[in-house]
Amino acid sequence: MRVLLVEDDEMLGDAVKTHVHRQGHAVDWAQSRDDAEASLEAVAYDLVLLDLRLPDGSGLDILKSLRDRRDETPVIIMTAHDQVSDRIAGLNAGADDYLVKPVDLGELQARIHAVSRRYGTHTLPALVINGISVYPSERRIVAGDGAEILLSSREWAVLDRLVARKRAIISKAQIEEALYAFGAEVESNTVEVYVSRLRRKLGKEAIETVRGVGYRISTDAA
Incomplete structure (x- = not known):
């Protein structure tokens, strides 16, 4: 899969990018809202791993923009926001799953597999x-x-x-x-x-x- 990672934290971003890449996926890493939106305009991604708190805006706005233009690319939110209201807002905006930081990489991989299976166009046949x-x-x-x-x-x-x-x-x-x-x-x-x-x-x-x-x-x- 081609994955867009949107994360401004250097340490977490590097860890997630390395882990997902080792699973056989190509990963583009955007560290700001502007960079993420530019990447999404240029490339058709199979999955977006999205942080909500970015230095130049909210990741939630990126998600809403995707869904407003009927882009159904799977999105997994990764954020330190652990309030139930934040989770509900993300899911209502069109997220497919939600992980609270600190992210366990094993759980992240399981969530990626689950989301991939959910989307017929992203589930490769034997x-x-x-x-x-x-x-x-x-x-x-x-x-x-x-x-x-x-x-x-x-x-x-x-x-x-x-x-x-x-x-x-x-x-x-x-x-x-x-x-x-x-x-x-x-x-x-x-x-x-x-x-x-x-x-x-x-x-x-x-x-x-x-x-x-x-x-x-x-x-x-x-």
Whole structure:
């Protein structure tokens, strides 16, 4: 998934970004309301982790703006506001879940999984490629003989993007978005490298190249 983290606390923000990234997701980190709104205008995110108290305004206004324009991107609020009235205000504004700081990273990951399962468009289906069973939501791949195949976080990022729209052609630029957060250097052959690695692990026919357009999961995938 592509995740937008909106958090002005340096220590917490770094911890959350590192943890979510290690789970195989690309994370953009905005530390102000203005930066968050600019990011949301530029990128289609799969999830927003939102602090309410920002140096230049309220995160609640960001959430209300999203919902006012009918943007249904899942939002999990993370805030030190622990009053019941604050929680009700966040949920009424359209938040999908609410965590009170200090945030437990294990609980955060569980909430992310729960929100992902709740949204059909964000829940990746299991499929079979060349006899290999792929369970993206569980981060698990099982070969025909029962052996598990391990992928790195960036290999999962590429596979997630392809599996999410398994009948569609995904452009190189779309895969690069899944791999990198803002500010990361994108080398010209990065996508090709990760596609090659996936083919070595899943079979060379697992990912098809559509010359001049992009890539897609094999049309034989069930």
